[in-house]
Amino acid sequence: MYSYEHDGAEIYRQSFATIRAEADLSGLPEDVAQVAVRMIHACGQVDLVADVAFSPDVVLAGRKALESGAPVLCDAQMVASGVTRKRLPAFNEVVCTLNDPRTPDLAREMGTTRTAAAMHLWGDRLDGAVVAIGNAPTALFHLLEMVRDGAPRPAAVIGIPVGFIGAVESKEALAASDLEFLAVRGRRGGSAITAAAVNAIASTAE
Numbered sequence: 535m536y537s538y539e540h541d542g543a544e545i546y547r548q549s550f551a552t553i554r555a556e557a558d559l560s561g562l563p564e565d566v567a568q569v570a571v572r573m574i575h576a577c578g579q580v581d582l583v584a585d586v587a588f589s590p591d592v593v594l595a596g597r598k599a600l601e602s603g604a605p606v607l608c609d610a611q612m613v614a615s616g617v618t619r620k621r622l623p624a625f626n627e628v629v630c631t632l633n634d635p636r637t638p639d640l641a642r643e644m645g646t647t648r649t650a651a652a653m654h655l656w657g658d659r660l661d662g663a664v665v666a667i668g669n670a671p672t673a674l675f676h677l678l679e680m681v682r683d684g685a686p687r688p689a690a691v692i693g694i695p696v697g698f699i700g701a702v703e704s705k706e707a708l709a710a711s712d713l714e715f716l717a718v719r720g721r722r723g724g725s726a727i728t729a730a731a732v733n734a735i736a737s738t739a740e
């Protein structure tokens with residue numbers, strides 16, 4: 535026999551209370567702090583808060599975009615799968631074009647990864663969208679290149695790729711851009727944290 539909590543709501547309550555007790559959220563505006571709590575919840579690391587980087591209006595911009603029906607454009611299926619549809623305020627479309635049959639050929643032609651190439655299949659949905667990049671640094675770099683070259687601007691970029699090659703640099707490039715953004719500086723990141731951030735932004739929508 536094991537003694538453990540069986541009540542899902544109580545697990546969540548204790549979890550969020552623990553995060554608020556242990557994480558130093560004092561340097562964050564309240565709306566970003568709410569999102570950071572869910573990001574920490576997704577990875578179990580309260581020190582994540584020190585690496586959270588953001589533009590001041592990113593939560594508001596993301597929320598407004600979702601309220602007005604903007605799609606959530608994701609680099610990987612894992613990110614798309616993690617977005618809780620019932621939290622989205624306007625039956626928003628959640629898009630991941632990675633597994634589109636055209637993507638592998640496009641990647642070969644472009645000489646890049648599939649995640650980066652797949653963004654070209656987002657089409658005009660990029661305009662005013664919430665972009666969620668949780669896996670692929672190449673996708674984040676390429677998004678910045680696309681916008682620099684005149685592609686429509688997303689309303690907010692949740693750019694939290696993880697890893698060792700390009701992750702740090704792509705997030706620094708995002709932070710240096712003029713886009714509304716939320717990121718985690720350093721190697722940490724990933725699909726779960728990214729989806730949690732989208733879910734938090736969506737949940738605060740009214």
Ligand SMILES: C/C1=C2N=C(/C=C3N=C(/C(C)=C4\N[C@@](C)([C@@H]5N=C1[C@](C)(CCC(=O)O)[C@H]5CC(=O)O)[C@@](C)(CC(=O)O)[C@@H]4CCC(=O)O)[C@@](C)(CC(=O)O)[C@@H]\3CCC(=O)O)C(C)(C)[C@@H]/2CCC(=O)O
Nearest residue numbers: 610611612647648649669670671672696697698699724725
């Ligand atoms: C270099 C890549 C990295 N992938 C990482 C971590 C994870 N990736 C998983 C999975 C299942 C997928 N990763 C792909 C996106 C695949 N990963 C890459 C690429 C080779 C290049 C991306 C880049 O460097 O920017 C990328 C393929 C591509 O051509 O774009 C994936 C599509 C590969 C595949 O299975 O076909 C796939 C995504 C599937 C989906 O959700 O749609 C992991 C689960 C690892 C595993 O399977 O063992 C894991 C998930 C991490 C997460 O939280 O998302 C890194 C570490 C991010 C790495 C990039 C950086 C580095 O340092 O290498």
